[in-house]
Amino acid sequence: MATATTPVIETGGLGKRYGRTTALADCTLRVPAGRIVGLVGPNGAGKSTLLGLTCGIVAPTTGSIEVLGSRPGAGAAQLAKVGFVAQDAPVYRGLSVADHLRLGARLNPRWDRPLAERRVKRLGLDPVQKAGRLSGGQRAQLALTIAAAKRAELLILDEPVASLDPLARRAFLRDLLDFVAELGVSVVLSSHLLGDLEQVCDHLIVLAAGRVQLAGDVADLLAVHHRVAGAVPPSAERIHEDVIRSDAAVPGAQPVDLEDLGMAYMTRAAVASIGGAA
Numbered sequence: 001m002a003t004a005t006t007p008v009i010e011t012g013g014l015g016k017r018y019g020r021t022t023a024l025a026d027c028t029l030r031v032p033a034g035r036i037v038g039l040v041g042p043n044g045a046g047k048s049t050l051l052g053l054t055c056g057i058v059a060p061t062t063g064s065i066e067v068l069g070s071r072p073g074a075g076a077a078q079l080a081k082v083g084f085v086a087q088d089a090p091v092y093r094g095l096s097v098a099d100h101l102r103l104g105a106r107l108n109p110r111w112d113r114p115l116a117e118r119r120v121k122r123l124g125l126d127p128v129q130k131a132g133r134l135s136g137g138q139r140a141q142l143a144l145t146i147a148a149a150k151r152a153e154l155l156i157l158d159e160p161v162a163s164l165d166p167l168a169r170r171a172f173l174r175d176l177l178d179f180v181a182e183l184g185v186s187v188v189l190s191s192h193l194l195g196d197l198e199q200v201c202d203h204l205i206v207l208a209a210g211r212v213q214l215a216g217d218v219a220d221l222l223a224v225h226h227r228v229a230g231a232v233p234p235s236a237e238r239i240h241e242d243v244i245r246s247d248a249a250v251p252g253a254q255p256v257d258l259e260d261l262g263m264a265y266m267t268r269a270a271v272a273s274i275g276g277a278a
């Protein structure tokens with residue numbers, strides 16, 4: 001049975017191949033409960049594959065994965081614990097906002113109707129409006145509302161802000177933060193851009209070329225990465241250009257921000273893959 005210390009996601013040597021394409025390889029992760037996890041990586045990095053494995057809609061080729069202490073998708077109880085919003089916030093275009101809430105109530109045993117209605121009202125969504133006529137931001141909010149009203153313990157949002165303009169992005173993420181604090185759920189959200197997520201995530205996973213490049217709580221990662229102007233100390237590891245990793249303090253080193261840190265790992269992976277292909 002899952003307890004407060006059960007990791008939300010735990011994987012060991014997890015891998016997924018589609019024919020000859022390796023979408024994810026040797027993925028070993030431990031995500032503690034209560035985090036807002038930013039899953040970042042370039043196109044084709046394996047983000048959707050990892051999220052699909054987490055929800056149980058993709059089966060692993062190798063290795064293991066447990067979500068909230070059980071195999072993903074293993075039975076109705078496990079499915080009810082995970083809310084998933086796929087890329088582009090899919091909704092039924094011909095159904096109204098109210099129809100979506102009715103459908104949610106019918107399909108989900110732990111449906112929180114007051115929460116769903118309160119959120120729809122606060123967001124100013126018209127219950128009779130057809131979902132196909134909502135803006136991209138409103139559709140994203142409707143999809144998030146449905147996932148949250150399931151009363152899931154883990155919300156998985158695949159590129160939730162990709163189709164939103166900068167103002168709508170900010171509003172969506174601010175709202176998500178309030179909402180997560182209110183519900184006490186864990187969240188994983190993916191993006192190509194760490195800049196989209198750095199204001200909200202407190203745990204980071206950087207994927208590139210189907211492999212985990214970096215993972216951990218943001219505060220821990222920022223504590224051991226630095227910028228250096230000159231030579232890299234022998235005990236430190238150069239990640240890319242002036243970004244280094246060192247557990248020990250480095251005299252004269254400057255702090256690195258999260259966006260630059262993620263970019264350093266993604267660039268290092270891209271350079272290595274070009275080198276490997278050459």
Ligand SMILES: Nc1ncnc2c1ncn2[C@@H]1O[C@H](COP(=O)(O)OP(=O)(O)OP(=O)(O)O)[C@@H](O)[C@H]1O
Pocket residue numbers: 018021022023041042043044045046047048049050192
């Ligand atoms: N169903 C599939 N069949 C064949 N190949 C697939 C399938 N799904 C993903 N892939 C391949 O696996 C790799 C990882 O894809 P994935 O969609 O997980 O990446 P991603 O990081 O989510 O990319 P994006 O940011 O572009 O959505 C890619 O090379 C992709 O072409």
